[in-house]
Amino acid sequence: MKPFVRVNCAMSADGKLAGEERKQIRISSDEDIKRVKELRRSYNAILVGVGTVIADDPHLTIKNADYEENPVRIILDSNGRTPDSARVLDGKAPTLVITNESCTKEWPGVEAIRCGKDHVDLTRLMDILSKEYNIESIIVEGGGETIASFFREKLVDEYSVFVGGLIIGGRDAPTPSDGSGWVAEGGIRLNLFSAETLGNGVLLTFLPEY
Numbered sequence: 293m294k295p296f297v298r299v300n301c302a303m304s305a306d307g308k309l310a311g312e313e314r315k316q317i318r319i320s321s322d323e324d325i326k327r328v329k330e331l332r333r334s335y336n337a338i339l340v341g342v343g344t345v346i347a348d349d350p351h352l353t354i355k356n357a358d359y360e361e362n363p364v365r366i367i368l369d370s371n372g373r374t375p376d377s378a379r380v381l382d383g384k385a386p387t388l389v390i391t392n393e394s395c396t397k398e399w400p401g402v403e404a405i406r407c408g409k410d411h412v413d414l415t416r417l418m419d420i421l422s423k424e425y426n427i428e429s430i431i432v433e434g435g436g437e438t439i440a441s442f443f444r445e446k447l448v449d450e451y452s453v454f455v456g457g458l459i460i461g462g463r464d465a466p467t468p469s470d471g472s473g474w475v476a477e478g479g480i481r482l483n484l485f486s487a488e489t490l491g492n493g494v495l496l497t498f499l500p501e502y
């Protein structure tokens with residue numbers, strides 16, 4: 293069975309994940325940051341695209357957690373662009389970098405999975421993660437191109453977005469479902485599951501209708 297996939301991200305009140313120069317900006321309230329920290333504890337893995345690794349250099353760990361307590365970190369990186377100095381390679385959590393089949397790049401202490409001809413083949417990856425790594429649940433934390441790909445492949449089971457009290461602007465600023473083209477002809481309809489005020493923003497949780 294494929295892992296349960298929850299997308300979780302934070303966007304500004306004008307629908308942006310970050311500014312045009314793609315640098316990380318604080319959108320979440322303190323309450324939302326606390327929620328995300330707790331959420332990570334109940335998932336087997338946290339997944340992001342290499343664009344997020346390059347832009348934000350996140351740790352993707354739980355504060356003060358041991359190696360074994362941390363969820364597996366998964367990076368989609370078809371062509372091996374993850375810098376050797378990236379924090380996700382710090383050895384503090386089990387880490388998988390997913391490249392395409394022609395990439396030969398290796399990173400010390402990290403397992404590379406070759407999956408897909410051009411971009412990472414997400415449907416196949418879900419199968420590998422479930423069967424070979426016993427991963428039953430994944431939080432996809434961004435960025436926009438990664439989230440769009442999960443929707444395009446109809447792999448998202450739950451979508452939660454924190455809408456924070458901030459306007460960012462910028463035609464080219466990243467959005468939660470980014471990149472070119474529709475995710476599906478006419479879009480993907482979502483059913484609102486819950487709406488919760490968390491400090492100066494609101495957490496919206498939707499279930500996709502495929």
Ligand SMILES: NC(=O)c1ccc[n+]([C@@H]2O[C@H](COP(=O)([O-])OP(=O)(O)OC[C@H]3O[C@@H](n4cnc5c(N)ncnc54)[C@H](OP(=O)(O)O)[C@@H]3O)[C@@H](O)[C@H]2O)c1
Nearest residue numbers: 301302310314341342343344370412434435436437438441
């Ligand atoms: N506010 C938030 O919650 C939040 C969270 C995370 C990130 N962000 C922001 O989002 C921005 C980064 O987002 P992004 O869209 O540029 O990058 P991204 O989604 O993090 O990474 C996209 C890259 O992943 C690689 N990739 C490999 N297989 C893929 C697949 N099947 N589908 C999609 N991508 C695949 C591609 O690079 P290759 O072709 O080289 O493989 C692609 O360019 C930054 O500004 C960051 O600050 C915000």
